[in-house]
Amino acid sequence: MTNFVEELRWRGMLQDIMPGTEEKLSEGMTSGYIGFDPTADSLHVGHLTQIMTLIHFQRAGHKPYALVGGATGMVGDPSGKSDERNLQTESMVEHNLAGMKRQLAKFLTFEDEGNGAVMVNNADWFNDMSLFTFIRDVGKHITVNYMMAKDSVKRRLEGDSGLSFTEFCYQLIQGYDFYYLWKNRNCLIQMGGSDQWGNIVTGTELIRRKDSGTAFGITTQLIKKADGTKFGKTESGAVWLDAAKTSPYKFYQFWLNASDDDTKKWIRIFTLKTQVEIESLEAEHNRAPHLRLLQKALAEDITVRTHSAEALETALKTSEFLFGNGSLEFFKTLSDPQVLEIFEGIPQFSISRSVLTEGTDAATLLAEHSAVFASKGEAKKLIQGGGVAVNKEKLKEPSDQLTLSDLLLDQYIIVQKGKKNYFLLIFNS
Numbered sequence: 542m543t544n545f546v547e548e549l550r551w552r553g554m555l556q557d558i559m560p561g562t563e564e565k566l567s568e569g570m571t572s573g574y575i576g577f578d579p580t581a582d583s584l585h586v587g588h589l590t591q592i593m594t595l596i597h598f599q600r601a602g603h604k605p606y607a608l609v610g611g612a613t614g615m616v617g618d619p620s621g622k623s624d625e626r627n628l629q630t631e632s633m634v635e636h637n638l639a640g641m642k643r644q645l646a647k648f649l650t651f652e653d654e655g656n657g658a659v660m661v662n663n664a665d666w667f668n669d670m671s672l673f674t675f676i677r678d679v680g681k682h683i684t685v686n687y688m689m690a691k692d693s694v695k696r697r698l699e700g701d702s703g704l705s706f707t708e709f710c711y712q713l714i715q716g717y718d719f720y721y722l723w724k725n726r727n728c729l730i731q732m733g734g735s736d737q738w739g740n741i742v743t744g745t746e747l748i749r750r751k752d753s754g755t756a757f758g759i760t761t762q763l764i765k766k767a768d769g770t771k772f773g774k775t776e777s778g779a780v781w782l783d784a785a786k787t788s789p790y791k792f793y794q795f796w797l798n799a800s801d802d803d804t805k806k807w808i809r810i811f812t813l814k815t816q817v818e819i820e821s822l823e824a825e826h827n828r829a830p831h832l833r834l835l836q837k838a839l840a841e842d843i844t845v846r847t848h849s850a851e852a853l854e855t856a857l858k859t860s861e862f863l864f865g866n867g868s869l870e871f872f873k874t875l876s877d878p879q880v881l882e883i884f885e886g887i888p889q890f891s892i893s894r895s896v897l898t899e900g901t902d903a904a905t906l907l908a909e910h911s912a913v914f915a916s917k918g919e920a921k922k923l924i925q926g927g928g929v930a931v932n933k934e935k936l937k938e939p940s941d942q943l944t945l946s947d948l949l950l951d952q953y954i955i956v957q958k959g960k961k962n963y964f965l966l967i968f969n970s
């Protein structure tokens with residue numbers, strides 16, 4: 542059992558907390574929730590802060606609720622957004638909800654008894670509610686003046702895109718979520734990122750004005766990278782928790798390639814390691830920063846919890862194959878999609894298999910049938926200097942012959958120029 546607020550505080554996660562929240566939590570098991578809008582069929586690393594918040598909440602002996610927005614996902618939250626979100630169909634939302642449920646079940650213990658996590662869908666109480674019921678039972682308690690004062694509303698009204706009535710109502714809809722869970726599930730606390738503070742406060746205000754009740758709110762800091770770029774984004778887009786969207790290898794590499802400054806923050810936020818364990822790792826890391834022990838500890842921990850120990854093993858073998866002394870035996874176990882996933886972003890060349898039918902010398906293959914080298918002269922020079930490897934074996938002479946027998950998985954040849962420059966040759970019939 543841990544002190545939930547203190548846990549968030551020492552990990553550098555806590556942003557805002559309403560007066561009386563810590564006292565309420567100290568009284569015993571308390572129910573609280575975080576909402577997730579189903580804008581895609583997978584969560585991404587940007588959701589991990591809120592997932593970790595629910596994990597810490599449960600580990601502290603409290604009962605976490607994960608609210609998936611089957612209704613709110615069809616509207617769109619203006620908080621932190623400069624433009625109107627594209628509205629989704631009901632079938633799209635249902636598809637996305639199914640994917641999110643599978644992922645959340647990996648992180649939280651879902652049980653009916655005790656402080657087991659519970660998943661709820663706000664479509665269950667909104668789908669049968671008429672507009673007139675909503676504006677009578679909810680709208681009358683919150684004034685337009687109150688709603689206009691919210692920063693998220695102000696920014697959109699002052700911007701070029703404006704704010705639709707749909708998104709203007711969002712804080713009332715989220716406020717009613719809190720009211721419904723407070724009244725029917727005894728959820729006393731809503732949690733979320735700091736951009737949700739205004740919506741959370743609207744919920745507590747609705748509870749107070751409608752039923753003279755008391756509720757509480759906590760927000761966590763929004764995660765940013767030390768260089769100012771957006772957390773969770775790479776050149777190829779978002780880093781997803783779904784292995785089909787972001788492979789475990791790429792997921793692992795995202796964390797492994799983090800800067801020292803980011804890693805020292807992220808290992809506190811995204812792992813369950815204790816303060817003593819983290820400080821010990823930091824001291825070890827500082828003695829030999831080039832070994833990147835802190836990054837490895839972070840990447841291994843979050844990859845196992847998001848995917849599996851087996852997925853981590855594959856990611857490690859892939860990294861060893863590309864950047865270490867990994868053998869071809871590992872490569873031969875991969876499927877075609879896995880090969881293309883690993884070599885995504887690495888130069889690839891499609892070549893006719895006929896080139897290898899009677900064999901061809903390495904310099905010709907690498908300079909004329911592909912663009913690994915700009916000329917045969919350049920290829921010959923580096924090959925003779927021992928700087929070119931084919932299928933993890935260094936070439937000895939520019940005249941070394943390559944034939945169909947050199948194909949891996951009957952389709953590929955891997956070329957390595959220097960230590961880190963890879964090229965994938967794909968041979969098609």
